[in-house]
Amino acid sequence: MMSSKPGPTRGRRLLERVRHARHPLHGWRRWAVIAGQGIGGFVALFAAVNLALSLSTFRGDEPLSRTVHELRVLWFSPPDGQPMSPTAFPTVYGRDLGPAPDTAAIHAYLEREAEDGVFLLDHVMVDRILKLNGRIDARSLPSGVYVGAHALGPDRLPLVPVTKYMAHYLLFPRHAYILVVPESGPAIAFSASQNAKFGIDVHPERLSAEIAPYTPDAYDFPSSGEALHEMTRITRDPARVEEAIEALKGAQGRLAAEGLTYGLLAPNSNTAVGCVLQESGAITQEARSSILLALRAPGFGANCD
Numbered sequence: 001m002m003s004s005k006p007g008p009t010r011g012r013r014l015l016e017r018v019r020h021a022r023h024p025l026h027g028w029r030r031w032a033v034i035a036g037q038g039i040g041g042f043v044a045l046f047a048a049v050n051l052a053l054s055l056s057t058f059r060g061d062e063p064l065s066r067t068v069h070e071l072r073v074l075w076f077s078p079p080d081g082q083p084m085s086p087t088a089f090p091t092v093y094g095r096d097l098g099p100a101p102d103t104a105a106i107h108a109y110l111e112r113e114a115e116d117g118v119f120l121l122d123h124v125m126v127d128r129i130l131k132l133n134g135r136i137d138a139r140s141l142p143s144g145v146y147v148g149a150h151a152l153g154p155d156r157l158p159l160v161p162v163t164k165y166m167a168h169y170l171l172f173p174r175h176a177y178i179l180v181v182p183e184s185g186p187a188i189a190f191s192a193s194q195n196a197k198f199g200i201d202v203h204p205e206r207l208s209a210e211i212a213p214y215t216p217d218a219y220d221f222p223s224s225g226e227a228l229h230e231m232t233r234i235t236r237d238p239a240r241v242e243e244a245i246e247a248l249k250g251a252q253g254r255l256a257a258e259g260l261t262y263g264l265l266a267p268n269s270n271t272a273v274g275c276v277l278q279e280s281g282a283i284t285q286e287a288r289s290s291i292l293l294a295l296r297a298p299g300f301g302a303n304c305d
Contacts, residue, residue: 050172057292058118058230069120070228074164077123077227080155084127092124103132103139111142114233121148123227136187136214143183144236145244145282147273149174149297153225160224168228174297176273177220179231180244187214189221190248192255192272194262207260207267209252211245234282251276266302275304 059066069092076088090099097105106129113119121141129140152175153167154160178190190211196204197219212218222229235241251272260267274297277283287293289301 047170050170053172053295054169057296060116060118066120070122070168073120073122073124073227074168077164077224079157079160079224084124088124089128092122093128101128103129106132106140107142110140114142114144114231118230118232121222121229121231123222123224126222130216136181137185138181138183138187141181141187142233142236143181143238143241144233145241146179146181147176147232147234147277148179148189148220148229149176150220150222150226150229151175155223155225164225164227167225172296174230174270175220176270176297176300178244178248178273178276179214179220180241180248182241182245183238188212188245188248189214189218190252190273190276191219192269193219203259205262207255207262207269207272209248209255209272211248211252234277247280248276251279263299266299268299270297270300271302271304274300274302278304 055063055067072092076085076092078084093101097109101109106125110119110121126136129136133139151164151167151171153163175193177192179187180190181187188211190209192207192209194204195202195206195208198208198210200208210219214221216223220226220229255272262268274283274288278285278288285301293300
């Protein structure tokens, strides 16, 4: 009597063939391949986790439209030394601001964005502001003290077209800085990093800070590899804004006196920014050490002592 039991499926047969196949390599070559596969799997898992975090945190009320906006900015953001496409601003902001808004319209738009919490200050927008006013100041960006966070990536060809997408979505950690926009005069950025990043040859690995006008030459100015800056306004009080520059100069001096060696996790640029904010009363130590911030900005919650 013939059995009516169905035979194994094609997928099952393939799985059994893989399970019982003899590995073509032996000895150290086999283990080298296995190690490479393990590392590749870990990198893929790391990228997948960071992609999920990048698409799920700080996305606002309309995460899909936010992602579309980001992709448009990344697409139009040109490599260092190349001009912005004339169609960039109308494509990215045409629906909200029209193809050629004036300074007052941009100021009103960014004021509304700042009221909602975390907002984007991107390469396409700052290019439009520079064309209108020649610099970033309170005419376009509302007066206040802001914390900016952005991915780090190269700005030059041939790497930037690929790495800017990887940096924004697959490499979740962000670099933080402080931006002060006074009622009059140019916006000023407080950026921390290694001396070498600021062109200082003495003690190149030492952690230091730079205070400079927020121009295309500034360390943290939006650029192709760093096209999307997530901004949070921490105060709009005119008195605190006026005092901020002197407070940042004091923090810069203390950092120089400490002579700390830069660390990948801490002390680093995020540590310096976090400690400045805590000392100013803008954030508590407990909030600064939250798990999400620790993932998003490694070193932000490290000890300030």
